[in-house]
Amino acid sequence: MEPIRKHTGLVYPLNRSNIDTDQIIPKQFLKRISRQGFGQFLFFNWRFDSEGTPKKEFSLNDPKYKDASILVAGENFGCGSSREHAPWALQDFGFKVIIASSFADIFYNNCTKNGIVPIQLTEEETQVLIDRSESDSYTISIDLEQKTVNGSDDFHASFEIPEYQREMLLNGWDEIAVTLTHKSKIDQFEAELQQSRGE
């Protein structure tokens, strides 16, 4: 996983609540056996009509957001299915940071395993970012060390993220390698299980 400390990028606003992972990547695209190449299917049913032609009315098809790398959405982003294909698709499409007024638990966790920074801001702060990026091309910077979000204007916000996940993202650690440093404790736990429950 690539470490991420700071990121500056163009904001893409998606002013909806309860965006579920079925919308982020519909089920017909979950059949691949690799982690790559899911970006082309991101928000597929919202982006394309039944002929596969981009829908003009869906804002992600607007050329002004072509280089966006920060997605801002409403509450409960990423609810529903646990499919990690959702963060894979967002990342492959070019998103490095997701800002929302709240996240679904599994999706939040899945982001941090893939080097995507999930940032929870208040509803008011999220709405400001949405309004500004809807009306104009809007760039913001996030700093994972300082836990801040700063706009190219007067926008300033700070956020919380569990320390463990922040460290993982900052360092791009291989989590399994970290866990295996505790292998003797797992061995010991299993030995005790064997003794107490015969398992």
Next chain:
Amino acid sequence: MNKPKTIVEKIWDQHVVHQEQDKPDLLYIDLHLVHEVTSPQAFEGLRLKSRGVRRPDRTFATMDHNVPTIHRHIIKDQVSKTQMDTLKQNCDEFNIPLADIDHPDQGIVHVIGPELGLTQPGKTIVCGDSHTSTHGAFGALAFGIGTSEVEHVLATQTLWQARPKTLNVKVNGQLGKGVTAKDLILAIIAKYGVRFGTGYVLEYTGEAIQSLSMEARMTICNMSIEAGARAGLISPDETTIEFIKGKRHAPKGSDFEKAAKDWKALATDQGATYDATVEINADEVEPQVTWGTNPGMCIPVSASIPSPDQANSANAKDEISRALEYMGLEAGQPISSVKIDHVFIGSCTNSRLSDLQRAAEIVRGKKVNPSVTAIVVPGSHSVKVSAEKEGLDVIFKQAGFEWRDAGCSMCLAMNDDVVPPGERCASTSNRNFEGRQGTGARTHLVSPEMAAAAAIEGHFVDVRKLTQPTPS
């Protein structure tokens, strides 16, 4: 005396392998269930780092999401076939038990775990599938994980997890006749919303829960994730123990007696405290039908579809308008007037034997409305065999239902069981998201009884009005 604890605290404390300040706990995982869709990248990750599977004996795999439910061995979709073949190769390579498409144990992963007795109280259970919460019905701590975590569990049999907050979902009173566990969980989500459980483990308590069968409890816990909670559980009691007794992987003889005693001790202690509590009166719950594009958009069958004007914020108003447009519905329209094109009885929520028995009772001797295509997809091969022994297949087929082989099927339409664009389905599954049952498909979540009644009538109908006893 020790401080009273909830079942979640007890299970947690029994599974902590390692603890450090400012870090999540390293939690031991007792059982890891695996299926074809969320595992290939995890196995590939192991291979890339030359890692093995730590405990293949604590891992169990099946094929469910992609499998055809008709013409079982003609898998037209090559990509699906590759995914199934890949699971087989991975299980062979890493020595993991697999119930593949031909195996008598095959079925939806959340149906076969309990059926085989793999699911037991007090276990930590994970699967790369958000409906893993189903297993919480047994007093297990069971939750869905992503593919990176699947790889982590395969390699280490552990996960880093922050101690969850607990939320008591207290269900007072008793469900009325013709009102089911599905109606109850839908009513809970309708009342408290699709995110009240985020960050919590739900524990369902109260009289109404205690009197539910294990299969009904599975339906409740299954949909915890639709309230935002990764896990939902019910303290084990005699009903739990009776269900597990004699199952293939359950302890036997005196081991069972000892296990049963330990299981009962897991139940939440009198006086234990939760981080939050919500309540609902079971007596007031009517049969439910969802009208929108998330499970919280749900009303009693006697009600009418809400209007965007009832919303309390601009965002909520937009959400209702978008849902009505997608669903092709008008505000103020009685839900019972909505005509349907498809009925799907199946999924990890409602595809167990008792679900099929209750639906069959409704359709016995009647005919599916000519405008409706109706299918029954048993949750497992074993459910299918048991149902056929009772002649349920005949009842369904005579009524005009198709009787299929086991799998996830039309719940998420990864196989050929797809609802066409713009068509409407009464479904016993768990998600009415846009496109869930097919691009442009319109899903209404209901109980098996309500789905069966809708199949006969061609529109939604209060099932309680159909089941009045015939005069003798």
